[in-house]
Amino acid sequence: MSDTPIDLDALRSRIDDLDSQLLMLMNERAQCAQQVAQVKTAEDAGAVFYRPEREAQVLRRIMALNKGPLDSEEVARLFREIMSACLALEQPIKVAYLGPEGTFTQQATLKHFGESAISLPMAAIDEVFREVEAGAVNYGVVPVENSTEGVINHTLDSFIDSGLRICGEVVLRIHHHLLVGETTRRDKVSRIYSHPQSFAQCRKWLDAHYPQAERVPVSSNAEAARLVKTEWHSAAIAGDMSAKLYGLTRLAEKIEDRPDNSTRFLIIGNQDVPMSGDDKTSIVVAMRNQPGALHDLLEPFHRHQIDMTRLETRPSRSGVWNYVFFIDFKGHHEEPRVAAVLEEVRLRAAEVKVLGSYPVGVL
Numbered sequence: 001m002s003d004t005p006i007d008l009d010a011l012r013s014r015i016d017d018l019d020s021q022l023l024m025l026m027n028e029r030a031q032c033a034q035q036v037a038q039v040k041t042a043e044d045a046g047a048v049f050y051r052p053e054r055e056a057q058v059l060r061r062i063m064a065l066n067k068g069p070l071d072s073e074e075v076a077r078l079f080r081e082i083m084s085a086c087l088a089l090e091q092p093i094k095v096a097y098l099g100p101e102g103t104f105t106q107q108a109t110l111k112h113f114g115e116s117a118i119s120l121p122m123a124a125i126d127e128v129f130r131e132v133e134a135g136a137v138n139y140g141v142v143p144v145e146n147s148t149e150g151v152i153n154h155t156l157d158s159f160i161d162s163g164l165r166i167c168g169e170v171v172l173r174i175h176h177h178l179l180v181g182e183t184t185r186r187d188k189v190s191r192i193y194s195h196p197q198s199f200a201q202c203r204k205w206l207d208a209h210y211p212q213a214e215r216v217p218v219s220s221n222a223e224a225a226r227l228v229k230t231e232w233h234s235a236a237i238a239g240d241m242s243a244k245l246y247g248l249t250r251l252a253e254k255i256e257d258r259p260d261n262s263t264r265f266l267i268i269g270n271q272d273v274p275m276s277g278d279d280k281t282s283i284v285v286a287m288r289n290q291p292g293a294l295h296d297l298l299e300p301f302h303r304h305q306i307d308m309t310r311l312e313t314r315p316s317r318s319g320v321w322n323y324v325f326f327i328d329f330k331g332h333h334e335e336p337r338v339a340a341v342l343e344e345v346r347l348r349a350a351e352v353k354v355l356g357s358y359p360v361g362v363l
């Protein structure tokens, strides 16, 4: 500890100075982004201003530069909002997500696009796909897999018939709370509402703490929170956004069985995203039903030492082929090594569709 007394006024005046500089710099940055938009429009009248690969690079660079005391994730979150505001100056981005309001998918949408994006809740996963296909919105956000409960089949199946591309991914830590309203009798909770996925993620906790309570599955966590508001003997399992939206409080917090419980969401759009330097590719492959088909499909990945991050099998809906495989792997389809693997897979498969190459989720 230094002997010199801390001069509060001096510190505050220093903070005021720094804020003035930050303000000036942020506006200077916004002007640069506006100029970038002008260049893009001059090159192509229908240009897309939002560039997922560039945004990922900006955030990764800032995180690598950061020396603290602010946490790197926190710094990235602040820069995420600055970029979101800069982009909105030109053209606020419109994003459809699996609603209703207050769901984890909305939280993922805000985490990925920032608060300046216009986000629109949709009632079902197909509707998110349809809105993007129709051009009513620029992008869509849908959940694709949970670390505890596995894949969301509906999302995978939607890709089979859709021409949309995957433009990004976002991973969200999922914390569930047991929420109650102002009128709830906390010692008399006999019914619990939630989405089936959330019940599954909190099964052990519920068995231990509320073995007698009736578990009522509903269409979303937000819907569960809404129902609880008017029932004195009910509680909901949902996240912070739903709690805030319906003014509920936590009777128990972080009740998910696995502390690392997280959900991965995909950003869907019409864009072919260039390389960011740390990318993933998703493909869907139909194989003929013959012995060794899966081995034939995987062998080129192994030989070219491509890091496969996910493999899912779904029954084919066309009836012509028995299986389709969804494969995620590290790398971008423009990288020679990846292009070589894709070429080999095309020779062995009945059909291959590249769903997209996109930056590995930064935040």
Ligand SMILES: C=C(O[C@@H]1C=C(C(=O)O)C=C[C@H]1O)C(=O)O
Pocket (backbone or CB within 6 Å): 032, 033, 036, 037, 049, 050, 051, 052, 054, 055, 058, 082, 083, 084, 086, 087
């Ligand atoms: C400024 C650009 O356009 C948009 C805004 C960005 C930003 O504010 O840094 C980054 C990527 C784009 O979404 C750009 O492409 O560089």
